[in-house]
Amino acid sequence: MTETRSCESPHVEYPPVPNGLDYLDSVVDHLSGEPSPRDLKYAVLHLQAAVEVLLKARLRQEHWSLVFRDPGRADLSRFEAGDFESCGTAETITRLRSIIGINLPKGPVDEIHQLAKWRNALQHYGLTAPAIAVESRAARILDFLLLFISEHLLPGLTGEDAMFAGETEFNIRSRLTDMRSVIKARMDRIRPLLARDTERTVQCPECGQLAVVVASQGPIHCRFCSEVFISAVKFADFYVGVALGKEWEPGFEDPAAWPLRQCPQCGEAAMVLEAETVAAPGRHTPLCFSCGTVMSGD
Ligand SMILES: [Zn+2]
Ligand SMILES: [Zn+2]
Structure with missing residues (x-):
């Protein structure tokens, strides 16, 4: 559980797992119904944010210093103030594998790297992706993240945190089922x-x-x-x-x-x-x- 620290101006730090789940919830919200181009933009941005926050949350559970770009120069007061440069997504994945020994499958990891490239391309070229493209990409990454949460993050949580995370994860999973069936039906057709x-x-x-x-x-x-x-x-x-x-x-x-x-x-x-x-x-x-x-x- 992360402390909420206050100095002159109130500073609220969201604990990483609920924060990551909140992003995922937003992704599913933005993609439900008939998403507008703005919905799609935020779905992609929040998905990217969820990936980062949730993968790093597991590093934090292991040890807070692991989220620093250079763990050898990690500093607790800077960590608590949130004033530090953290490691990138690719490096986070490497650390999850090599330090914690989590066997992250290649397929979803490729998807995550693609998501980053794709997001950059969308921003760089001002491209707009078709709604079904965002849904299809998001559904696979959501699947992976939900599994990651239940296998690797929930066991490290206790009390209310665990209860809240478990409920939210279940809720997102059931809403994802609709999205998945749309995608499957279309793939079956083609x-x-x-x-x-x-x-x-x-x-x-x-x-x-x-x-x-x-x-x-x-x-x-x-x-x-x-x-x-x-x-x-x-x-x-x-x-x-x-x-x-x-x-x-x-x-x-x-x-x-x-x-x-x-x-x-x-x-x-x-x-x-x-x-x-x-x-x-x-x-x-x-x-x-x-x-x-x-x-x-x-
Ligand atoms: Zn040719
Ligand atoms: Zn396509």
Whole structure:
């Protein structure tokens, strides 16, 4: 339980677990009914905040110094005042795994990294994502976080904190069921449409579903969230940045590290060296998103 400290001006610090749950509650609120673009924006921002707060809460349960960027220089008075630089999400995940020994599965961790990339992309390019894309991405991360709360956070709570967290977690979980069934129904509907093109079907950077058939007739679009992408080249770039999670801030870019090349067949800069298709999950397929050529060897 975190203390509430007061000095000249009252300073209220929310204990991390209820605070994280409050963010999750807000995500579900913003996504229910017919979300407006503003609802979607806050759903994404609050989801990101929930991830950070909840994962760090587990580090805090282990020891408060672990949330400092540099735990070797942690200082209790600065921690209590909330005046310190904390570690980032990627580092938090590393510490949960290596220091506490929590076996965080790769799938949801990839989703979390994608969420951060995606959020940056939305802010940077002023993109607006389709509602179903936000719901689909949020539902998977919510699933992971709720499990994380019950397995790794609730056991460390006592008394009222535990009761409140348990009730809220249960409440969010039941509201999530509706969202999940909408997503499942839609995926069931499009699955037969994708069955013929598994070699050319890749993940949609918007909704995170394996539902974009590249090198097909007409504009590239997602069969799940219906997002239409301007061109194969633009889509390939977006895919590398978000679905593959590569860094794209100018200055950090190493052209050799950016797995996108000019296609020897069609000449478009749409050859994604590390594409992951439905036909070959977990493997890198050098696939041209414009003409469908698969490059063999290097
Ligand atoms: Zn999509
Ligand atoms: Zn090509």
